Amino acid sequence: MMMAMNGKAHFSSALDSMRRVCLNSPQVRANIFAGFDESMLAAADLASSCHAAFKPDASHHAAAAAMATHAHTHAHGVGGLGPPPPHPPSSLEAELLEHLSSSLVDVHAPLHAHHHHHLHAQLPAPPTPLAPPPPPTAAVHVESDPRELEAFAERFKQRRVKLGVTQADVGAALASLNMPGVGALSQSTICRFESLTLSHNNMIALRPVLQAWLDEAEAERRRANGANGSAPLGGLGSERKRKRTSIAAPEKRSLEAYFAIQPRPSSEKIAAIAEKLELKKNVVRVWFCNQRQKQKRMKYSAAH
DNA sequence: ATGCATGAGCT
């Protein structure tokens, strides 16, 4: 793997403007029957403990979530990368989920249309240009064709590597690009861009910026092509470190099971889950948030 | 390359 240090400030940017416009979250208050809580927790527990050989993350979530929420057919799936695991839904787990989810949709189901609508309104929508994409600053070329995007990401990586520049370097270099409102980015973000693991909107917003960097970098390369050794990047003295809590495998499995049944647990449920798993409530809450976000990420393979 | 976390803006 490529590794590089990276330490700098971050300033929110012109990308913000784009965010704002595209931003508009739904909020499906689905606190249907409460008496279900107990069985839900128990069910998830059961499911997590008798789990079989399952997924490398995303695919599982996608599948499970799809089951739980019935037909959640979005244009952008999650684990598009991995091979679609063709599972025999004959496991106890599957039975459980099916039962629970069907109950959920049977009672009241105004959620689907709602959720859908919002999502579409939120995205620049590649197939249907509903909202005029707010041009941040630079390139006003918003051909949000997923295909193009994917191609660009790959080209980008290829050329970046050719230039012998690390992801961290690129992120840092963006600041020197002096694009209005565009500051530096982290290695993480560059990496995620290259692997298409950012939200669609995020990809669209970042593309022009990275394009600009690439152009600049290659131009500079041609310019100074005589004899150049290297450009050592200074390291910064680190201050206080931050600790990252790590959720153990068994707990993680339980969380995944809960998530499959109810991706948006209420505060109370979160508290209950936290207590059961002996985790801090906030850790559980954040875990669910991240899980949801993960689910929303793009990752196409053969989907387009 | 990814997991857990923060912070902004919104409801």
Next chain:
DNA sequence: GCTCATGCATA
């Protein structure tokens, strides 16, 4: 308290 963009720390 959620979503989203983003990042530090780490496997």
